[in-house]
Amino acid sequence: MGMFERDRQVFADAEPLDDSYEPEDVRERDEELEKYQRALQPIIDNRPTSNIFLYGKTGTGKTVATKYMLSHLENSAVGYDDVDLSTVWVSCENLSSSYQVAVALVNELRKNQNKDRISTTGYSQQRVFDLLYEELDALGGTVVIVLDEIDNIGHSDDILYGLPRARSNGYVDTVRPVIVGISNDFKFRDNLSPKVKDTLAEKEILFPPYDANQLRSILEPRAEKAFHDGVLTDDVVPLCAAFAAQDTGSARQAIRLLREAGELTQAKDSETVTEENVRDAQDELEKNQLYQGMQELTTQGHAVLCALAYHQALDEVPVRSRDLYERYLTVCDRLDADSVSERRVRDHLSDMHMLGLISVNERNEGLSAGRYHEYELDIPLKTVLDVLNSTSRFEELSDIIKSTADDNNLLQSGISDY
Ligand SMILES: Nc1ncnc2c1ncn2[C@@H]1O[C@H](COP(=O)(O)OP(=O)(O)O)[C@@H](O)[C@H]1O
Numbered sequence: 001m002g003m004f005e006r007d008r009q010v011f012a013d014a015e016p017l018d019d020s021y022e023p024e025d026v027r028e029r030d031e032e033l034e035k036y037q038r039a040l041q042p043i044i045d046n047r048p049t050s051n052i053f054l055y056g057k058t059g060t061g062k063t064v065a066t067k068y069m070l071s072h073l074e075n076s077a078v079g080y081d082d083v084d085l086s087t088v089w090v091s092c093e094n095l096s097s098s099y100q101v102a103v104a105l106v107n108e109l110r111k112n113q114n115k116d117r118i119s120t121t122g123y124s125q126q127r128v129f130d131l132l133y134e135e136l137d138a139l140g141g142t143v144v145i146v147l148d149e150i151d152n153i154g155h156s157d158d159i160l161y162g163l164p165r166a167r168s169n170g171y172v173d174t175v176r177p178v179i180v181g182i183s184n185d186f187k188f189r190d191n192l193s194p195k196v197k198d199t200l201a202e203k204e205i206l207f208p209p210y211d212a213n214q215l216r217s218i219l220e221p222r223a224e225k226a227f228h229d230g231v232l233t234d235d236v237v238p239l240c241a242a243f244a245a246q247d248t249g250s251a252r253q254a255i256r257l258l259r260e261a262g263e264l265t266q267a268k269d270s271e272t273v274t275e276e277n278v279r280d281a282q283d284e285l286e287k288n289q290l291y292q293g294m295q296e297l298t299t300q301g302h303a304v305l306c307a308l309a310y311h312q313a314l315d316e317v318p319v320r321s322r323d324l325y326e327r328y329l330t331v332c333d334r335l336d337a338d339s340v341s342e343r344r345v346r347d348h349l350s351d352m353h354m355l356g357l358i359s360v361n362e363r364n365e366g367l368s369a370g371r372y373h374e375y376e377l378d379i380p381l382k383t384v385l386d387v388l389n390s391t392s393r394f395e396e397l398s399d400i401i402k403s404t405a406d407d408n409n410l411l412q413s414g415i416s417d418y
């Protein structure tokens with residue numbers, strides 16, 4: 001046998017735990033699906049249809065619910081001769097402006113007719129919009145245009161102004177566009193420009209985070225398919241559901257956790273997935289996330305983190321910003337790096353707070369000391385040192401901090417203690 005041997009002990013079929021897997025049914029979203037259905041109903045009745053906007057954090061089932069509704073809508077439309085329906089789907093994940101979204105839409109519409117793609121640059125915005133109207137008009141009937149993760153376009157929201165008005169402005173005359181916008185960001189709507197808000201008559205459907213019971217019910221049919229009989233101990237699915245519910249309420253997170261637990265089990269050549277495997281998987285995923293957050297920091301960010309890690313290793317936390325800044329200056333000195341102002345350092349600290357790396361307390365000591373901030377790590381020192389150690393410039397400093405921490409017996413605690 002070679003290095004890779006087919007392993008079938010744990011997983012019967014890993015597909016249901018994959019991001020792209022489409023489940024047979026959408027669970028625990030009866031209310032939302034009912035609203036969704038009511039919002040789409042006018043299409044079948046050949047009545048004017050409002051645009052629809054879905055809001056909810058990532059992993060709350062917006063995409064899967066939309067795929068589900070559209071496939072039912074398409075199936076039903078076939079039964080009515082006088083309903084001429086097409087759908088077009090664009091994921092705006094990597095698109096940051098209305099221009100790019102319009103190009104993507106044109107190309108998606110052209111693809112369906114085997115026409116050549118247009119270039120993503122070089123046209124004026126108006127020209128791309130014209131091409132879009134042309135393609136839409138050629139289709140005719142009702143075209144449901146799904147703009148998934150539309151919040152990525154930020155303030156560049158012209159397309160949400162142009163499309164709903166295309167007909168009243170005479171840009172198109174045979175087609176009725178219906179926009180389904182999906183956003184992970186609740187604030188997206190508030191931040192739309194006033195002219196868009198006025199034009200975009202819309203129905204809104206909110207997708208709240210899932211609780212543990214809902215996540216359990218979403219996980220169960222997948223777990224059933226993905227694992228061989230008897231591989232999962234009883235606690236595994238409930239625990240994955242509980243972890244994800246506590247953290248984000250995201251089905252995506254719950255599914256990832258279950259898969260990671262299975263993979264860890266498989267890597268250990270073990271035959272049953274246990275509660276412990278889930279806890280290890282949770283640590284692993286959390287660590288990956290923090291790692292990513294930390295690795296994306298700049299050198300200055302790393303220097304600030306390094307200073308805070310030093311105080312942590314000395315058991316001098318929480319540390320006041322003034323003392324932390326002093327330490328930061330010595331870190332820069334050792335690194336032979338330029339230092340920035342105390343104010344900039346505070347900006348870096350607040351970024352790290354946002355990333356969940358550190359905690360900040362505001363203290364108010366009255367007239368004597370005034371108001372000040374105190375900082376400490378919100379993640380294990382060991383994890384920080386691992387990252388610093390893998391950043392060549394910080395290797396030496398992280399070794400120093402590590403031995404300081406060892407002297408103070410401060411390195412045993414791992415992420416699992418959280
Ligand atoms: N109600 C649900 N029933 C079944 N699977 C779900 C449900 N909600 C989410 N999922 C699954 O969870 C993952 C994330 O859902 P998705 O629809 O992509 O979330 P969003 O688009 O809100 O980020 C997908 O694999 C999806 O199939």
Ligand SMILES: [Mg+2]
Binds near residue numbers: 062063064148
């Ligand atoms: Mg989605």
